[in-house]
Structures are given as C-alpha cells and as structure tokens.
Amino acid sequence: MKKRVSKKGVVSEYLPWLLIAVAVLAIIVISAIFIKNSGFSLIDRIKALFGGR
Numbered sequence: 001m002k003k004r005v006s007k008k009g010v011v012s013e014y015l016p017w018l019l020i021a022v023a024v025l026a027i028i029v030i031s032a033i034f035i036k037n038s039g040f041s042l043i044d045r046i047k048a049l050f051g052g053r
Contacts, residue, residue, distance in 0.1 A: 035042055
C-alpha cells in the first residue's frame with residue numbers, strides 16, 4: 001500500500017515567498033511605467049547626483 005503524503009507544509013512555507021515576489025514584481029512594473037513617462041530627465045538627475053554635474 002502507498003501512503004499519502006501531505007504537501008500542506010510545503011505550500012505554507014512557499015506561499016509567503018511567492019506573495020513577496022509578486023509584490024516586488026508589481027512595484028518594479030509600476031516604477032518602470034513612471035520612469036518611461038518621465039523619460040531621460042530622471043536618468044540625468046541620477047547622473048547629476050553621482051557625477052556632481
């Protein structure tokens with residue numbers, strides 16, 4: 001006879017990491033949309049911060 005293996009423990013350990021990954025992906029996508037709308041001026045501002053110009 002085969003014993004049934006309960007996989008609820010694996011799912012409960014994996015679910016928080018999956019939710020965190022989805023949240024980070026959503027933040028990255030939203031940030032990319034805003035950066036695309038603002039154009040290269042944002043990149044120039046970041047260069048000015050580190051370059052001093």
